[in-house]
Amino acid sequence: MFELTENRKKLLESIEHLLVLGGPGSGKTTIALLKAQKEILNSFLKPKQRILFLSFARSTIARVIQQAKQIITNEQLKEIRIETYHGFTWSLLKSHGYLISFNRNISLLPPPEATSILAEIENLSERAFEKNRLFDFDGILHFDLFAEKAALLLSKSQKLASIISDTYPIIILDEFQDTNNKEWEFIQELGKRSRLIALADAEQRIYEFRGADPARIGQFITKYNPEQFDFGTENNRSLGTDITTFGNDLLVGSHKTKKYKHVKLLQYMVMKGTALHLELKSQVFIGMNYLRKSNVSDWSLAILVPTKQLMLDVSNYLATEQVFKSFKKLPILTHEVALDTAGPSLAAIIIAGLLESVNAPLNAFNYLLNNLSAHMRGRNGGDKTPSKANLAASKILDSYVNTPIEKGKQPKLILECRKVINLCSVLNFTGDPGKDWLMIRDILLASNSKEIQTVGEDAKYLRLLNKGAILRGQLGELWRTNATYLGAVNSVRNALLQEHFNASTRDYKGIQLMTIHKSKGKEFDYVIIYEGAYNNRYVWTGGTENELAQSTLAMRVAVTRAKKSVVILTPKNNPSPLLF
């Protein structure tokens, strides 16, 4: 199916540890899949053995599976386990974590709740201490500890390590340049007995902020003395275009004096109101027309933005029809958004709590206060601490739960929470989870408290996250068995947690909106990179040299996602220094 160069044929024959280097679209993933196929065809695998393909993100897994289906047969695909580091290490810790924790039952700490629990610990080493304490003593595993604890587990139990290596004699490490120290420790445990194939591109290292280290590829070479293959700037993704050339020129700044056929740099006028993202939306229509005219079947068009805030603003703009004074209209554009889940997940737990509360009115009020406090502390997600105002408000709620204040002196937020409970207590549920859910969400949205309204707003994004169906399914099940929503919080929590491990099988077709960082490892027919004004920029004025270097790498990753064409939009009054 593929014309293979001598170099690639040599790679397929190798029985050493391997390091495959190459720029975006040079064919690293493809050759790794061909290598796996070759080993399968050579009957290298004994019964029950499989090849393990490890990557970082669920969305990348989806793409690799999609790509694998074009290269190898379904039977061969069954002999490859394609997994995220999280999914794989969790499966190890879930069944064997008791070997390294005082608590025999290992459970997961859902990320939004983790953020909320750790919100007040600002000091990073204290945070790390608390995360470790939770696992060591309570068996509760924070997502950040997956690699670390899995490495510890394998180092403590050589028997388990042998079983793992016996099951997976060959392990492919995707996006190796982005492994942090803990993942590297884990990989070294695996590498004691299994053959490793690392795929890497130093210039696509965009996760330095989570511990990716420029020295990592060198460490791999020193440790394993692998056979090395470098596909350099070969470009199989956007063959016949100058997209990769632009990406490489960007690294040295030489793009500023050149012209490109497949990369358009546009400066747009920043406008307000209905015209806020007019230029972007118009470019999306132009892109769609181009793809239709070029007869690209099942086309994909990505809009990549630097910040989450801009992503949400753009999503709202695309999902609304604009009508201008001239009566010209810009219709709604259906699209998918790659959103972080913390805020919406915590909002979902609040709504689930209120659905339950109607049948358990006794604790309903305190329950709401606790959940609302968790939402305010955790909605920013990740390891980010909440804003001072949110932290202060959450403390009001926490202290009220412990020592209620007499009537007349209660803060407004507490009174508003009481109002929510009263309004919910007189609701007549229909048994249709979709409708009942919306009744509660509307109560939250109509609240006079900004904090409570925000919960309603965050809950709206569950639809964008495609979580609607799964939640409806779980709640419908409860109603069918009990004719109440008792147990809603648990089932919502489980449903949302499960999502972290299900390799998303959806493919990236149509209009996809995401941050530049999320676009890593994906490919689209057409890419529009959109920089907003003020805080929604690639480069902040006054940023350090290192920040500028990171932004350049991120921009190159974004550009090289495209197969056919790229448009980059930057504000005319203050164009990006990376571009002009």
Ligand SMILES: Nc1ncnc2c1ncn2[C@@H]1O[C@H](COP(=O)(O)OP(=O)(O)OP(=O)(O)O)[C@@H](O)[C@H]1O
């Ligand atoms: N030898 C080849 N001949 C023809 N097409 C190829 C070859 N290798 C890869 N391709 C095609 O090129 C595209 C990019 O390949 P692949 O995803 O393997 O690159 P990559 O190096 O893993 O990219 P990235 O680092 O950007 O994720 C795919 O569409 C693939 O089908």
